[in-house]
Each structure stands twice: as structure tokens, then as C-alpha cells.
Amino acid sequence: MSTAKVLTVGSAVGSIRELFAKVKSIDEKHGKFDFVLCLGDFFGPPKDAEDTYEEDHEILQLLDGRLEAPVECYIMQGEHSLPAPIIEKFAKTGGTLSKNVFLLHKSGVLTTPHGIRIGCLAGIYDSNVYAAAESAHGFTSPYFTAQTVEKLLANTMTSSKPKEQNYTSLASIKSSSASSQLIDIFISNAWPAGITEFSSAPLPAPELAAIGVEPVSEVVRKTKPRYHFAAGGGRPPRFWEREPYTWDGPEDTGRVSRFVSLGAFGGEQPSGKKPRWFYAFSIAPLSATSEPQPKPTNATQNPFLHRAPKRHLDFEAQQPGKRSRTDGPQGKPPSGYKCKICESEEHFITDCPEREKPNEGYICRICNEPGHFVRDCPVKHAVGDTGGRKPREGYVCRACGSELHYIQDCPVANQAGKGHARRGPPKEIAPDECWFCLSNPNLSKHLIVSIGTECYVTLPKGQIIPTHQGAKHPNVPRVPGGGHVLIVPITHYPTYLSIPPDLAEPIIKETEKYKSALRAMYAKHGAAAVCFEVGRLSAKGGHAHVQVVPVPNKLKNAVEDVFREEARASNITFEDDPDEALRVAEGGRCGYFRVDLPDGRKLVHLMRERGPFSIQFGRQVLASVLGMADRFDWKACTQPEQEDMEDVQAFKAAFAPFDPSLEL
Incomplete structure (x- = not known):
């Protein structure tokens, strides 16, 4: 450097x-x-x-x-x-x-x-x-x-x-x-x-x-x-x-x-x-061993660590009952006030007839109607099924099953919560809290086996395939390190189909490269790949990823039948035209569950029905295919870090000839 x-x-x-x-x-x-x-x-x-x-x-x-x-x-x-x-x-x-x-x-x-x-x-x-x-x-x-x-x-x-x-x-x-x-x-x-x-x-x-x-x-x-x-x-x-x-x-x-x-x-x-x-x-780049930079003679206090004293306008000091920011657009401005838009002294900026209007195509997030910003929404403070914020297609209230309101507006949830403090709407997951963002200090980086330009590949905690205890099960694929991996976009998106179209191509292209590489690696060890994605648009917002699991060649033809059988038992319907179903879900219009079968065909379920969808559905089906009922719950399959590291080293060595990130 x-x-x-x-x-x-x-x-x-x-x-x-x-x-x-x-x-x-x-x-x-x-x-x-x-x-x-x-x-x-x-x-x-x-x-x-x-x-x-x-x-x-x-x-x-x-x-x-x-x-x-x-x-x-x-x-x-x-x-x-x-x-x-x-x-x-x-x-x-x-x-x-x-x-x-x-x-x-x-x-x-x-x-x-x-x-x-x-x-x-x-x-x-x-x-x-x-x-x-x-x-x-x-x-x-x-x-x-x-x-x-x-x-x-x-x-x-x-x-x-x-x-x-x-x-x-x-x-x-x-x-x-x-x-x-x-x-x-x-x-x-x-x-x-x-x-x-x-x-x-x-x-x-x-x-x-x-x-x-x-x-x-x-x-x-x-x-x-x-x-x-x-x-x-x-x-x-x-x-x-x-x-x-x-x-x-x-x-x-x-x-x-x-x-x-x-x-x-x-x-x-x-x-x-x-x-x-x-x-x-x-x-020049700095490092932990770099000498401290000399403080410039004209350096000032840091404006991001300190705040300069705020100067109040004269009319504010003279008006103890001045209009607060939360007041509605009413009354006449105090002496000396000028609207920043039209410089009129007769109205506040919130009442200005020349106030900015949204660009064509802008949709209010509260009422899903064009023509006004969120701040001006006429139903901004309404709640419940007769007004207020309308959920996106596919959303189901967890309290009552309604598709017409969010859970924070639900009368059932509110009734059940009387006498207790309301916690407010769910908090968005920040990158440093996300299980899959590299910025999270708690991310298990020791499980990462490959990092590409757009995605990384990692062994999951508690993978389906037993590699130490239970490794002698007759249906265990012989892929070094187990072979159950996650392909994760480096940038945080809730699902693959919610990635903006003009940014999606390189991410999807690299994901498919990794899928092809994993299929080739599994084939060398007598196994086929099953890929699945739970594209759930949760209130907090997850992080897109695809799980890839090897199954022995002797069981690959059973995968579709077991998925369909378990889906019927769980009231889950796979769409007749999977490609058209994925087009319906593009742009985050609804959640979806996608399976790539060993023969290259797809199964797709759109999460538009009432009722929940278990994020563990794909894992549970594959545990059934492998005859490993004890591997349903990933938490029960976690192992000591030393054993995880042994799996990582074994997988990386076997994957190296196929790893697209190592291509020159």
C-alpha cells in the first residue's frame, strides 16, 4: 500500500x-x-x-x-x-x-x-x-x-x-x-x-x-x-x-x-x-500502527460530536405561547415570520398554497394514494380497517388474521393489550443486528467459506447434515464438511425479488454461479442439490438468502413428492406456473417460497393466503427426505466451534476447484 x-x-x-x-x-x-x-x-x-x-x-x-x-x-x-x-x-x-x-x-x-x-x-x-x-x-x-x-x-x-x-x-x-x-x-x-x-x-x-x-x-x-x-x-x-x-x-x-x-x-x-x-x-492509508496525525493549527471542534448553541429568533423569545411543531396548520404567524416558500407573512409554511407537491408516480405510504406526501395524508391519524395505513398485499395480521390492517392497528391486539404499555410498531432490523450482514459483530464469520463480488457463502449454524455426532446415518451425503450452505447477498435486501431491477442482475448472476458450482461439487460426491428461499416480507425486514442442501442421489427423485405431501398437510399451495408466480412476487409485491429441485424444475408458493408460513418449512421437508426427524430444529443441531471449524476447512478444501470466487 x-x-x-x-x-x-x-x-x-x-x-x-x-x-x-x-x-x-x-x-x-x-x-x-x-x-x-x-x-x-x-x-x-x-x-x-x-x-x-x-x-x-x-x-x-x-x-x-x-x-x-x-x-x-x-x-x-x-x-x-x-x-x-x-x-x-x-x-x-x-x-x-x-x-x-x-x-x-x-x-x-x-x-x-x-x-x-x-x-x-x-x-x-x-x-x-x-x-x-x-x-x-x-x-x-x-x-x-x-x-x-x-x-x-x-x-x-x-x-x-x-x-x-x-x-x-x-x-x-x-x-x-x-x-x-x-x-x-x-x-x-x-x-x-x-x-x-x-x-x-x-x-x-x-x-x-x-x-x-x-x-x-x-x-x-x-x-x-x-x-x-x-x-x-x-x-x-x-x-x-x-x-x-x-x-x-x-x-x-x-x-x-x-x-x-x-x-x-x-x-x-x-x-x-x-x-x-x-x-x-x-x-496514504492508515493502519493501527500509523503514527497519530498532527493536529492542524486551524482545526475546530468536531461538529458531529458537539453542538453549537442555538440562536433563537427574537420573535420566538417574545412569544411564550408560540405555535409548536405539533400544532395543526392554524392561526396567524407571529410578527416577523415569513413563509420560506413564497415569503408571505400571512401563513405558516405548512399552509402555503405553493407548497411542494409530490412528483408524478409518488404514492403515499399511509393510504396508498397519489397526490400528497405522507405529512399531508388525510387519514394519517386514522387506524383500523376503516382508515389509516393499509398493509401491502400478502400481509396478514398475526393477532386476528385480517389483511386490512397492521397489527399495531388491530382491535383484537389492542383489546388484549389493555392495561399494559403499548410497545409500538416492530422496530426495523438494523444492519448491525441482522444475522447475515457482515457489519454485525455477532455474525459467525468463522463459518464463511467463500466471498464473491456480490454474495458470500457460509455454513449455517446447526446444518441439517450431521458431520460429527450422527455422521454414520445411512442417508448422510458424503460431501466434505456436510455441504449444507447459505448463499447470502452482501448488501441487505429482504428477498431476492425485492432487489431493485437495475441492481439485481449481478447479484442473481453470481448466486446462480454459486448454485452451479455447488451442484458440480455435490455430484462429485454422489449427491444432488436442493435450493430453497423463504422470501418472507416480515414487518422487521429480513436479509435475503438461499439455502442449498445436498441429498444422496438415491433420494433425489423423492424430493418433489415429499415437498408436495408436506405442503398439502400444511395447507400450502404450489403455483401451477412457477415462473409466472415469481413475476407476480417481483418488486416485493408479496412473499414467496421457492424450491429449485434436483432436476432443475421449480416449486413456488405465494404467501397470499391467510395464516402463517413457517420459515423452517424447507428444512423440515428435507429432514423428512433424509429420514432425520431429529434434525428438524437447527438449535438442536449446533455444535462446538472447533467442530464447526473442522467442517469449514473440509468444505473449503473440497469446494476450491469449483469456487467461482477463486476464478482468475
């Missing part, structure tokens, strides 16, 4: 050829730069769906290799949805758009050959979209959501490195678990909330003091980037460099952070002198 020389540039806004020419000139005069970070809106606004790009358009020239970048460039999504040809290329390659041009994921983290960790939070912030969205938005949406931030923080616990020093695509990046969430460089569109506090650096425009958003601050607090670059510093963007600030934790070794907001290279420019749009610097 060595020092990297980096050039960071502001939004190109579609002036790609001109930007490349400028970068080439700067590189010749002040380089050589190891790579360029292209902030913000690289492509400009996309065309309408019915419009096409002419053959000589710069986007198509870039994708075809007719327009080449002079230096390796990492680009991000800016304030617009990405053009369709870009999304299509990303889906096929995992990020490579052309030689030297790589598109970072919306919540991307990677490690360069120099050992520099770069994090990216792409897209723009809207409080209503952020709070209401049920999943991370893909590149077809300009927004990032709460799930996008969660995935970024989860991804900071992975380390993406190129397989070769002279790598040519992000698809070749190899992922492995990292020991820390700390990153070296963070790039975003939005500013973090509070970044201007304790700073005496003059702002180029006063409105910039209030443009920061809290989700970006959360990322900064947890990742402590040494450099943070932003592109969205006003309209049009302005240049502003804050004084450095330090972190004082025992593990921070005098860690120093710097924040820089760049002006745009292309697009609309403010009047007067063009804001500075590029920033060059050198950076």
Missing part, C-alpha cells in the same frame, strides 16, 4: 468530453494522478422514456469506447435518475462503463489498490421519500432512502479490492469482511447537517448554512472520513472548504477530517467568477 494522488472534480452535467480534456490537461501539468473522483451529476438530466440517444451522443460514445477517459475515473449518481443505457451497462458489468470509467453503487464502498477506502452515498435527499420508502431506490430514482444509508453502513464492513493490480472492471472486485467502518474518502451529493457549526470559513451564500441533512451526518459520524467531498452546495453549486476537525476516540489516533464542497464543471454557473470545481490531494 502506498500514497495515492487523487483529483476530485465537480459535476460534469453532461459535458463529458470537455471534462476529460480538462482532466487530461491538469494531469499533464500537475499529475500523474492515480484516479479521479467525479462528483455529482455526471450525465445531466436523462431523456424521456420514449426518446432515444443519437449515435453520436456522448453517452453512447462513452459506452462504445469512442470517448475515453485519460485517467481512471470513479463516477456517481447525481441529482437525476441515470440514463437508461447507463443503467443497462451497469447491470451487465457491475460498474464498468468503459475503459477507465466506473460507476459506483448508490451505497458503494471499495478499496483501491493503494489501500484507500472510498464510500459513496449517491442521489439526493427528500424527507418524505426518505421516511416513506420501504426499500433502497435504484438508479431509476434520484433519491436515496433510509435503506440506502443502512446498506452503505453495512457495506463499510466489507473490503472490496481488485483481483489484479491493473484491474479493468468493478465486476472483478473481490469482497471480504473488514474490521472497521472507518473510510478514507466519502463522496456524496448532500451536505451533512451541522457541518458549518464552529466554522469561521465564510460561506459563498448564506442559504448554505441550512442545507445539510441528518442521514449524511450519521454516515460521517460512523465512518469518520478523512476527506468528505460533496457536490450539492447550492443551486448552482458553490465551492466551500471547511477548516479541518478532529476525532477524539481512543481508536482514532488523532484522526483528522476535512470537508470540501465543489462547484460544478458544467451546467448553469453563478454570476461572476466560476466557482472552483476541482481539488487535488495526496492520501
